[in-house]
Amino acid sequence: MLKLNIEVKEIIDNVVMQYHIFDTSQPLMITFPPVCQSIKNKDVSITAPVWSFDFFAKRKLNIIAFNHIGEGNYFDSIAFISLLDKLRQEIAIFPTKIGYGSSLGAFALSLHADRLLLDKALLMMPQSTYCKKTASWDPIVVNAADSKNSDMTVLDSSTCKTPLTIIYDPLSLADKLHVDRYEQTATRLKIFGVGHRIPRTLQHLDMLSEVILQFRIGTIDNDYFYHGLKERRKLSYYYRDAYKKPTVSYxxxxxxxxxxxxxxxxxxxxxxxxxxxxxxxxxxxxxxxx
Structure with missing residues (x-):
């Protein structure tokens, strides 16, 4: 059972779960991290920070945050999936269940969102698959370690039925192809010219927190979002690849x-x-x- 009004940290196989339930009458956030936030090994997993947990906990917002331990970890172990099946029943008491993930985390979130019966999920630059044959056009996938638990061909999040909002750069060809693989008609918010750096860009523009919090309670305000993006012209990496003319509209x-x-x-x-x-x-x- 989920414990209330106390911070809890547990290890389930090769995943760390950290959560704090403040008020069951308020929305619940469930998050998965990008690959760069991997915890090195189980020896440091208890003391290592879990991605996104502090952001929500400091605001006294209900949060269940997952973090992977080691490489070749796609949140696909039998023990972890068994936990999610049990968790689905326990989180049914919340009025709204919301997912948030970035890159690998967006992949894991859309892979398990239906299992958890989430109401909606926010994906930033998601990988839809890590199967090298399916996504041979993505260097991130090609260079990634294979799962230690599963055949990569069966780990495909593109069939997710949970309502999705996806933020990505359409000029980043690999990211665009991943987004296009999702079978549902998702809400798409586009940031042109920043590549696979969506959270970093929003953070540098002082927009990341507001975007996440807006999504938590409703939808992301389009006027706020696209007006704020005008400031990306002040970011050095915005011009790094722009001269390559990724579109004939230039x-x-x-x-x-x-x-x-x-x-x-x-x-x-x-x-x-x-x-x-x-x-x-x-x-x-x-x-x-x-």
Missing amino acids: TNHRIIIIYWHKTKQRLIHFKFEPAKILDRLLCSIKKRIS
Whole structure:
């Protein structure tokens, strides 16, 4: 049984679960993390922070946060799935059950959202699959370790029926292809020109917290969202790949503007670092030799 009004942390096979239930009459958030938030091993899992837990707990919002331990972990162990089956019955008391996940976490969330009978879920730049044959066009998938528990061909979140809101960059081809694989007509919010950096971008624009909290109680305000995105022109990485003309809609005038802002950002953030320059030069030479 879920314990009320107390912070609880448990290990289920290769997953850490941390939760705090403040008020069962309020919405419940269930979260899954990106791959970069993996906890190294079980020895440090009790003391390691669980992604997103503090964000909700400090605001006294009901939260059940999951975190993976080690590589090749897609939240697919028999013990973990058994836990979710039991959890589904216990969380039925909440008026609204909401999921939030990023990248690998968005994959895991959409993989299990139907099992948990969630009311809705927020996915940021989701992977729809980690099967190398299915998503051979995604370097993240190609370079990922295979699951230690499952055949990767059966781990496919694209059939998720839970209502989804997806935030992604359509100019990032791999991310777009993943989003297009989802069978349902999801609500799509687009951030052009930032690549696989959606949470990072929203954080740098001071929008991430507001976007999540808006989704928790309803829907994300489109006017707020797209007005705030105008400030991404001040982010250096926004111009990193823009000059590659990912869409034929780029006019010559727009290309000139991109180059101008890219140059300005480089001048503003310029640092003369001989060691870093030499390292990049040596890497470039090695690539050309090989």
